[in-house]
Amino acid sequence: GAVVSQHPSWVICKSGTSVKIECRSLDFQATTMFWYRQFPKQSLMLMATSNEGSKATYEQGVEKDKFLINHASLTLSTLTVTSAHPEDSSFYICSARDPTLSGLAGADTQYFGPGTRLTVL
Amino acid sequence: SQKIEQNSEALNIQEGKTATLTCNYTNYSPAYLQWYRQDPGRGPVFLLLIRENEKEKRKERLKVTFDTTLKQSLFHITASQPADSATYLCALVYGNKLVFGAGTILRVKS
Numbered sequence: 001g002a003v004v005s006q007h008p009s010w011v012i013c014k015s016g017t018s019v020k021i022e023c024r025s026l027d028f029q030a031t032t033m034f035w036y037r038q039f040p041k042q043s044l045m046l047m048a049t050s051n052e053g054s055k056a057t058y059e060q061g062v063e064k065d066k067f068l069i070n071h072a073s074l075t076l077s078t079l080t081v082t083s084a085h086p087e088d089s090s091f092y093i094c095s096a097r098d099p100t101l102s103g104l105a106g107a108d109t110q111y112f113g114p115g116t117r118l119t120v121l
Numbered sequence: 122s123q124k125i126e127q128n129s130e131a132l133n134i135q136e137g138k139t140a141t142l143t144c145n146y147t148n149y150s151p152a153y154l155q156w157y158r159q160d161p162g163r164g165p166v167f168l169l170l171i172r173e174n175e176k177e178k179r180k181e182r183l184k185v186t187f188d189t190t191l192k193q194s195l196f197h198i199t200a201s202q203p204a205d206s207a208t209y210l211c212a213l214v215y216g217n218k219l220v221f222g223a224g225t226i227l228r229v230k231s
Binding site: 004006032034041042043044046049091093095108109110111112113114115117 | 153155157162163164165166167170210214217218219220221222223224
């Protein structure tokens with residue numbers, strides 16, 4: 001249980017174009033999803049928290065107009081990198097919480113997708 | 122300032138030995154702490170969660186300790202195997218969020 005998928009797994013685009021990354025919870029409903037970015041040999045940095053049916057909450061320093069997040073259903077959140085530039089090249093990872101879980105994992109445990117490698121030329 | 126620190130250098134050990142990874146934090150008071158495994162080019166995979174009122178938690182060959190006085194968690198893998206080679210991340214729950222350390226690379230040699 002608690003499987004999260006991401007699509008695409010990798011994408012290469014030209015500078016100035018927009019890229020959309022999908023994050024799906026496959027076997028549970030996720031009222032909250034999270035988007036992270038990870039640069040090589042660095043930790044995951046939270047970009048934004050996405051709640052179903054409401055606007056995302058962005059972390060300080062993350063441009064909300066550049067990184068558009070939509071969480072239109074309980075199983076799907078999307079991240080669109082608008083007007084991408086080479087410095088946006090990174091590994092983007094989403095996660096989701098299953099609020100019905102208890103026991104070992106706890107309702108606050110996040111389940112991560114496999115990540116999307118974005119390369120902007 | 123708030124910090125989460127993990128061994129920055131890779132840990133190289135021989136197969137069959139116990140690997141011990143450290144996570145230290147400052148200026149946080151987490152209700153609980155989690156450990157994740159991350160393989161290259163993949164998202165983190167949840168391993169264990171330990172709450173502030175728990176001293177130790179075990180799962181198969183894994184053991185986690187949590188000392189809120191020292192502000193430290195130790196992660197042990199006993200009888201390590203080459204398949205255990207990966208980056209291990211500790212994460213604190215801070216409000217509604219997870220805050221990650223940079224991770225420690227573990228290499229288990231046969």
